Amino acid sequence: xxxxxxxxxxxxxxxxxxxxxxxxxxxxxxxxxxxxxxxxxxxxxxxxxxxxxxxxxxxxxxxxxxxxxxxxxxxxxxxxxxxxxxxxxxxxxxxxxxxxxxxxxxxxxxxxxxxxxxxxxxxxxxxxxxxxxxxxxxxxxxxxxxxxxxxxxxxxxxxxxxxxxxxxxxxxxxxxxxxxxxxxxxxxxxxxxxxxxxxxxxxxxxxxxxxxxxxxxxxxxxxxxxxxxxxxxxxxx
Ligand SMILES: [Mn+2]
Numbered sequence: 001x002x003x004x005x006x007x008x009x010x011x012x013x014x015x016x017x018x019x020x021x022x023x024x025x026x027x028x029x030x031x032x033x034x035x036x037x038x039x040x041x042x043x044x045x046x047x048x049x050x051x052x053x054x055x056x057x058x059x060x061x062x063x064x065x066x067x068x069x070x071x072x073x074x075x076x077x078x079x080x081x082x083x084x085x086x087x088x089x090x091x092x093x094x095x096x097x098x099x100x101x102x103x104x105x106x107x108x109x110x111x112x113x114x115x116x117x118x119x120x121x122x123x124x125x126x127x128x129x130x131x132x133x134x135x136x137x138x139x140x141x142x143x144x145x146x147x148x149x150x151x152x153x154x155x156x157x158x159x160x161x162x163x164x165x166x167x168x169x170x171x172x173x174x175x176x177x178x179x180x181x182x183x184x185x186x187x188x189x190x191x192x193x194x195x196x197x198x199x200x201x202x203x204x205x206x207x208x209x210x211x212x213x214x215x216x217x218x219x220x221x222x223x224x225x226x227x228x229x230x231x232x233x234x235x236x237x
Contacts, residue, residue: 007130017045027058030230051178052083052140056107082127
């Protein structure tokens with residue numbers, strides 16, 4: 001039985017703060033922390049939307065989730081969205097502990113095993129799939145019109161979910177998503193060209209020069225913030 005899911009409607013930030021979307025973090029804790037605290041200097045009026053894949057690949061998935069929990073507990077408005085890596089991790093957990101451990105090992109995420117594991121699983125199982133704002137739609141891979149499962153890419157990332165929403169209304173808004181790795185100049189061009197659908201995943205965990213950034217977008221100003229990967233050891237391969 002598939003679970004039914006309707007995107008969350010949030011509209012504007014009534015508190016008067018900024019609305020900021022952040023691309024795939026992938027366990028790059030130090031970059032994430034620096035982006036939030038130094039580059040963006042977030043405050044409690046701001047709404048922060050994480051566009052999925054907060055964990056895996058980079059080496060500090062547990063610290064990323066610890067920070068999300070800490071911000072929530074301190075009444076920051078942080079809204080994580082589910083990516084294929086959160087979904088896969090929850091699926092792997094349901095396949096028995098050996099499978100789960102192998103999965104985590106493959107994605108550099110063994111640090112999630114420990115006394116907070118249940119808390120982490122509870123946290124990510126509550127990540128939303130899609131958040132609709134007054135003029136934007138935020139999700140991990142964008143909306144693929146006409147597909148049976150419109151929030152998925154070709155690999156079918158959310159097979160157990162039946163999405164219920166008004167496709168025409170949602171796809172008429174600007175879609176900001178993650179999942180597809182782009183260079184920062186490609187992302188800058190998406191803004192300059194006023195594209196209606198684009199990714200802000202700049203491959204933070206990657207070691208090559210072109211990538212290795214974590215990107216944030218102020219949705220009201222359409223202003224980009226790029227955080228260069230903070231530490232060499234956030235990438236293993
Ligand atoms: Mn990703």
